[in-house]
Amino acid sequence: xxxxxxxxxxxxxxxxxxxxxxxxxxxxxxxxxxxxxxxxxxxxxxxxxxxxxxxxxxxxxxxxxxxxxxxxxxxxxxxxxxxxxxxxxxxxxxxxxxxxxxxxxxxxxxxxxxxxxxxxxxxxxxxxxxxxxxxxxxxxxxxxxxxxxxxxxxxxxxxxxxxxxxxxxxxxxxxxxxxxxxxxxxxxxxxxxxxxxxxx
Numbered sequence: 001x002x003x004x005x006x007x008x009x010x011x012x013x014x015x016x017x018x019x020x021x022x023x024x025x026x027x028x029x030x031x032x033x034x035x036x037x038x039x040x041x042x043x044x045x046x047x048x049x050x051x052x053x054x055x056x057x058x059x060x061x062x063x064x065x066x067x068x069x070x071x072x073x074x075x076x077x078x079x080x081x082x083x084x085x086x087x088x089x090x091x092x093x094x095x096x097x098x099x100x101x102x103x104x105x106x107x108x109x110x111x112x113x114x115x116x117x118x119x120x121x122x123x124x125x126x127x128x129x130x131x132x133x134x135x136x137x138x139x140x141x142x143x144x145x146x147x148x149x150x151x152x153x154x155x156x157x158x159x160x161x162x163x164x165x166x167x168x169x170x171x172x173x174x175x176x177x178x179x180x181x182x183x184x185x186x187x188x189x190x191x192x193x194x195x196x197x198x199x200x
Contacts, residue, residue, distance in 0.1 A: 036076035039163055040109070040147065043069035044197035045121070047114015050074055065130050067194060073113035077163070080149055083108050088146060088169040093181045100152050101167055106145040107137065115197050117141075124196040125166045127189035133166070135187055143168045147192065161190040 041051075041062075049071035056063050083104035091098045110117060121137035135145065148165040149155060156162020170176040170184035177184075 036078060038074040038076055040075040040080065040193060040195070041072045042075070042109070042113040042115075042195045042197065043067075043072040044195075045115060045199050046071070046073055046197055049114070061128065062194065065126065065194075067126075067196070069196075075109070075112075077149065077155070079112075080104060080109070080147060080164070083112060085149075086144070086146060088144070088167070088172075090167070090169045090171050090184075091181065093185060096181060098171075100150075101146065101148040101165065102150045102153075103146045103148040103164070106135075106140045106147055106166060109147050109195075110137070110140075110197065113197070118199060120200045122198050122200050124198065125187075125189050125192055126194040126196070127191045128193050129191065131189050133187040133189050135166075139187075143173060145188075158191065164192045165190040166192045166195075 038051075043049075043054075051072050051074045053070050054062060054068045054072075059067075062068075080103065085102050085104055087100050087102040089098045089100050106123070107117065110123070115121070115137075117137035119138065123135045123137060123140060124132055125135060126132040139145075145166060145168045148161075148167050149163070151161060151165075156165065165188065167185065167188040167190075170179075
């Protein structure tokens, strides 16, 4: 999408399956804030977290985007790539070509954050430019959204589509595959850096 609308996209529809293995995945999330730079912060209806409250003085980007939280789960690159990864190959709107995107399932990242997803759980996925998408946990599971860390086998750069991209294989679903290419990825914020979990 060339035009990014704030909180502009919601995927509607599919029914989620059971999401197993939450204890094992949660165990992989460090109980202490990782020493490497944080790439993704998950806040809201999470577990104990591994970082403290939002700091309006030091969390400047979050402050400008009017975020706040009492605790959060912070992931560095190593923590994300330690989770099981899958690869998808959607056709991207930017060059009209299929590309391999790999990373952990979005719901595995949620489980590693201690999220107990239910029928009313909604994820607000935000990019560094403020663009955000609202994705239900059911859709995140059924459409197998990933938090992509690699594009065509290489880590994604800040300034491109990365370093993280919340994305799914839009080619694999009849409703999105039928849309014009430029309209398929409205619920896929590239340069993802924050996810707020809410139980509506």
